[in-house]
Amino acid sequence: MQFPVKTDAPGKQKTACAVVPVFKGGSQTPAFTAIDRVSRGLLKKLLKNGDASADCGRCLLVPSLPGSGPSRALLVGCGPRRDFTPKRYRQVLTAAAKALKTAGLRDAICYLTSSPPDALDDYYVARHAVETTLGVYYEFTELKSKAPSDRPLTKLGLACSDRSAAQELRRGISDGVAIATGTSLARDLGNRPPNVCTPTHLAAQARALAKQHAKLRVEVLDEAAIKRLKMGAFLSVTQGAVEPPRLIVLHYRGGDANEAPVALCGKGITFDTGGISLKPPAKMDEMKFDMCGAAGVIGTMAAVAALQLPINVLAVVPACENMPSGTATRPGDIVTTMSGQTVEILNTDAEGRLILCDAMTYALKSKPRYLIDVATLTGACVIAIGNVYTGLFSNDDALADGLLAAGHRALDPAWRLPTDEEYGDSLKSNFADFANAGGREGGASVAANYLSRFVDSTPWAHLDIAGVAWKANAEKGATGRVVPLLTDFLLNL
Numbered sequence: 001m002q003f004p005v006k007t008d009a010p011g012k013q014k015t016a017c018a019v020v021p022v023f024k025g026g027s028q029t030p031a032f033t034a035i036d037r038v039s040r041g042l043l044k045k046l047l048k049n050g051d052a053s054a055d056c057g058r059c060l061l062v063p064s065l066p067g068s069g070p071s072r073a074l075l076v077g078c079g080p081r082r083d084f085t086p087k088r089y090r091q092v093l094t095a096a097a098k099a100l101k102t103a104g105l106r107d108a109i110c111y112l113t114s115s116p117p118d119a120l121d122d123y124y125v126a127r128h129a130v131e132t133t134l135g136v137y138y139e140f141t142e143l144k145s146k147a148p149s150d151r152p153l154t155k156l157g158l159a160c161s162d163r164s165a166a167q168e169l170r171r172g173i174s175d176g177v178a179i180a181t182g183t184s185l186a187r188d189l190g191n192r193p194p195n196v197c198t199p200t201h202l203a204a205q206a207r208a209l210a211k212q213h214a215k216l217r218v219e220v221l222d223e224a225a226i227k228r229l230k231m232g233a234f235l236s237v238t239q240g241a242v243e244p245p246r247l248i249v250l251h252y253r254g255g256d257a258n259e260a261p262v263a264l265c266g267k268g269i270t271f272d273t274g275g276i277s278l279k280p281p282a283k284m285d286e287m288k289f290d291m292c293g294a295a296g297v298i299g300t301m302a303a304v305a306a307l308q309l310p311i312n313v314l315a316v317v318p319a320c321e322n323m324p325s326g327t328a329t330r331p332g333d334i335v336t337t338m339s340g341q342t343v344e345i346l347n348t349d350a351e352g353r354l355i356l357c358d359a360m361t362y363a364l365k366s367k368p369r370y371l372i373d374v375a376t377l378t379g380a381c382v383i384a385i386g387n388v389y390t391g392l393f394s395n396d397d398a399l400a401d402g403l404l405a406a407g408h409r410a411l412d413p414a415w416r417l418p419t420d421e422e423y424g425d426s427l428k429s430n431f432a433d434f435a436n437a438g439g440r441e442g443g444a445s446v447a448a449n450y451l452s453r454f455v456d457s458t459p460w461a462h463l464d465i466a467g468v469a470w471k472a473n474a475e476k477g478a479t480g481r482v483v484p485l486l487t488d489f490l491l492n493l
């Protein structure tokens with residue numbers, strides 16, 4: 001999809017469809033006025049007689065627009081001007097893109113970008129337009145036997161009211177395309193079924209990505225290599241599975257050779273049955289999404305490499321299945337983690353923290369500037385904050401604030417939750433250093449407390465994406481969330 005910046009006067013531009021904002025009360029935008037004029041007052045008439053609405057997200061496609069301007073207009077309700085927040089902007093962009101997609105139009109010019117919310121600078125105006133549109137047009141069809149007969153949008157012009165903004169819009173467009181590419185990759189990995197998206201598949205995808213970018217290098221460790229590293233916790237999770245595990249390591253070198261990297265760890269459970277602590281059957285298929293932390297980290301690496309960021313980033317992805325079998329870990333088994341600490345596995349369904357703790361120990365060997373792990377870690381996080389915010393836990397206020405701000409700007413928001421030591425009280429074990437599972441109360445913070453035991457003084461953050469990594473029901477599918485947040489954070493370092 002092409003995103004040319006359009007600086008000409010609105011009424012004159014030829015396009016299959018002009019996407020025009022409609023605000024409630026007060027005056028309309030210059031684009032509305034100009035297109036209304038070339039279409040001899042049709043837009044005002046539609047608004048007056050109630051066919052078009054200024055309610056936020058309401059769309060009306062006006063076919064065969066009279067006059068010499070655009071062939072059609074898509075009127076998009078934006079609500080009252082003073083309530084037009086960045087979030088609303090994104091909502092109306094989504095509504096507009098869905099309407100264009102349903103209509104099967106091939107090209108359009110978007111005039112939402114020439115009257116954006118005051119709080120958004122031109123760069124984000126364009127970035128959100130690009131990310132939203134590519135997100136709406138994303139489809140996962142590779143496993144449908146008949147190719148869908150879709151008519152893709154090939155060109156979306158982004159209107160720009162003053163020429164001085166064009167440069168910033170262009171920067172937002174190219175960054176937006178890079179972030180959308182990483183997000184789409186994360187969604188593809190998440191959506192692939194667990195018999196396709198195995199640890200070996202994730203490794204192959206990481207290899208393919210590294211081939212595309214000169215600054216990316218990949219290492220893939222097999223079970224024997226994981227044993228040599230003494231990752232007893234990771235190994236205890238994979239031991240019930242026939243499918244072989246992988247430790248995937250991606251190095252992005254965009255900074256000086258001696259510069260400390262930012263380390264990202266992503267939970268890559270390609271299917272979580274719970275193991276011997278077996279999950280109930282309802283919605284168990286959704287546990288194919290239990291590798292969305294891994295997908296988010298790999299997608300972020302794709303975005304970082306496309307953006308050619310001048311920093312070093314290390315990604316460590318432990319990938320395996322959590323299966324019940326005669327060789328599976330029993331509740332009560334005690335394992336020695338790579339850190340040397342011993343863990344009593346009281347619940348084999350608390351497996352994410354087991355694979356992550358060893359991956360984090362491994363990542364810390366590179367003395368990172370920051371360590372950030374991403375995981376669909378706890379159902380408790382979903383109960384606590386639902387599917388709006390990512391749960392953020394950190395031992396470092398500056399890092400936490402940086403990630404919160406990035407999530408806010410990227411409209412991929414996170415909310416900070418506590419990790420105080422009291423949340424570790426229920427992890428006491430009479431037989432090992434501590435247990436992998438404790439009380440149900442505050443379960444997301446208990447899990448974060450478990451992970452914190454593997455971190456030294458390195459600024460660390462844990463992102464629990466259990467509630468946001470995928471959508472259920474009619475829109476079932478991976479969201480790619482946390483790629484925009486993480487990429488925005490890395491872009492602003």
Ligand code: BES
Pocket residue numbers: 272274290347349350351352376377378379380382437438443466467
């Ligand atoms: N992958 C799950 C967490 C999860 C559950 C994410 C539902 C999204 C939706 C994780 O491995 C898990 O099973 N966690 C347990 C931990 C408990 C046993 C301490 C949980 O949340 O129940």
Ligand code: MN
Pocket residue numbers: 272274348349350351352
């Ligand atoms: Mn589990």
Ligand code: ZN
Pocket residue numbers: 269272290349351352376377
């Ligand atoms: Zn899990």
